[in-house]
Amino acid sequence: MTDIDLTGVFPAMTTPFTPDGRIDHDILAQNAQRLETAGVSGLVPAGSTGESATLTHDEHIDVIETVIDSVNDVPVIAGSGSNSTREALNLSERAADAGADALLLISPYYNIPEQAGLKDHYRTIADAIDIPQIVYNVPGRTGTNIEPETVATLASHRNIVGYKAASGDVGQISSVVEQTRSEAFYILSGDDILTLPICGLGGSGVISVGANIEPAQTTAMVGAAVSGDYDRARNLHYQLAPLFEHLFVETNPIPVKAAMEYRDYGPGTLRPPLTDLSDKHRKRLESILDDLDADREMALAGQTEVI
Numbered sequence: 466m467t468d469i470d471l472t473g474v475f476p477a478m479t480t481p482f483t484p485d486g487r488i489d490h491d492i493l494a495q496n497a498q499r500l501e502t503a504g505v506s507g508l509v510p511a512g513s514t515g516e517s518a519t520l521t522h523d524e525h526i527d528v529i530e531t532v533i534d535s536v537n538d539v540p541v542i543a544g545s546g547s548n549s550t551r552e553a554l555n556l557s558e559r560a561a562d563a564g565a566d567a568l569l570l571i572s573p574y575y576n577i578p579e580q581a582g583l584k585d586h587y588r589t590i591a592d593a594i595d596i597p598q599i600v601y602n603v604p605g606r607t608g609t610n611i612e613p614e615t616v617a618t619l620a621s622h623r624n625i626v627g628y629k630a631a632s633g634d635v636g637q638i639s640s641v642v643e644q645t646r647s648e649a650f651y652i653l654s655g656d657d658i659l660t661l662p663i664c665g666l667g668g669s670g671v672i673s674v675g676a677n678i679e680p681a682q683t684t685a686m687v688g689a690a691v692s693g694d695y696d697r698a699r700n701l702h703y704q705l706a707p708l709f710e711h712l713f714v715e716t717n718p719i720p721v722k723a724a725m726e727y728r729d730y731g732p733g734t735l736r737p738p739l740t741d742l743s744d745k746h747r748k749r750l751e752s753i754l755d756d757l758d759a760d761r762e763m764a765l766a767g768q769t770e771v772i
Contacts, residue, residue, distance in 0.1 A: 469540055469567050469597045471627050471651035472669045472691060473506025474684045476676040477514035479718055480528055481731035488524060492731040494535035496677070499730070501536045503680035506670065508532055509569055511560075512544035513606065514674050514718045519736040526559050533564045542672075546571035546601065550586045557594050567597040569629065569672070574607035580615045591624040598624050603631035603655060613637060617644035629672050631655025635662055642667040657683075657709035661702045664690035674717055675709050678724045679757065704760065707753045714746050727751055 478500070481492040497508055510532040511517045511525050520528065529543045543565035547553040550573070557568050572578075573586055591598055600619055602611040610632060619625045626649070630638045633656060642652050646667070654660040654671040660683075664670070669691065676683040686701035712720045719735065723742040726733030727750070733741065742750065 466595050466597060466624050467566065469626065470506070471567075471597075471599070471653060474670055474676050474680065474687050475507040475509050475542060475653070475672045476500050476505055476680060477512045477672050477674055478508055478510045478532065479677055479722055479725055479731070480511070480515040480520070481725075482734040482736060483732065484734055486734070486736055488520075488528060489731065490527070490531045493528065493531050496725075496730055497532045497535040500676070500680050501539050504684050505539065505676060505680050506684075507540040507542055507566070508536065509542045509544060509672055512569055512672075513571070513603070514677075514721065515544065516718065516736055516739070517544050519739075522556060522559070525556060526563055529560050529565055530563045540566035542567040542569050542599065544569045544571070546573075548573040548575050548607075550589055553586070554590050554593060557590050557598075561594050561596050565596065567599065567626075568594070569599045569601055571601045571603065572607050572609055572611055574609070577608050580612055583609070583611055583615055584618060587619050587625060588622060591619075591622045595624060597626040599627040599629055599651075599653070600625060601629040601631070601655070603629075605631075605633070610637075613640040613644050616641050620645045620648040620650045627651035627653055627669075629653050629655040630659075630663060630668070633659070635659065635666070638663055638668075639666050657712070658706060660687060661690055661698055664698070665695070674712050674721050675705060677721055677730070678712075678728060678754070679705060679708060682757075704757075708757065711746070711750050711753055714749075715742060720746065720750060723747055724750055724754060727754055 481489040511528045543560035545556040545560045604610040652668040654663040657675040660671040689698035722733045
């Protein structure tokens, strides 16, 4: 297994679609390069934010390959999970063959396995594929919670190196940190708004939706937090908090796709059954983005701290 440093900010990338629903690989490549230039620690294509549920398996791998081919130095962590162990294993093998540096594996959804089934699922993939793997817990999408004791057991596997925490339960995340402290194991926030408290508990960073829009600022916040500069980290958190909150006012990635379009980072096209952001939420989102732009202009003019 190749070592990987999971400290910092890893944008959960959107997948840009043309108006007729095809993947726009040129814009996808441009966004990968934009994010790398902004200083992120790695990229995560073909996850929930990338609308993986509506991608065919071939499209899934095409997205991963485009991102890999577009960057120079940052690792690419490929979303390759499924509710079927056999399907997740196949996608993961294909992602590894494409050159992914690591895998992000959502827990099986809909069929709601028991904790023993979750352990078997992750061990099957980790035994078969010798690259770093991240366990992804998001009960709101899967219907299943990966218990801290299960995470601690999985952390002993040499290929399972991290945990994306998107349960919203800070107490549970604290328990995962406590139970895995003896392992070389990374805890990554999966909720932008909880990144700062998770870093305070011992987390190493975030797999971030908001970093698609504000990569440099999100990176500065996490960098301050992991280095112990919590005054600066808090200031940055509160500057970014309105964006972090509003990106989840409707189902992700509906708001972030609208924000990408407003910032000219690509089309806001979504694949059905997802729908466009409602007008009332769009107006508030645009106001938040305008405020962030104004803050940046003031900073560049020397009137406020550069973030």
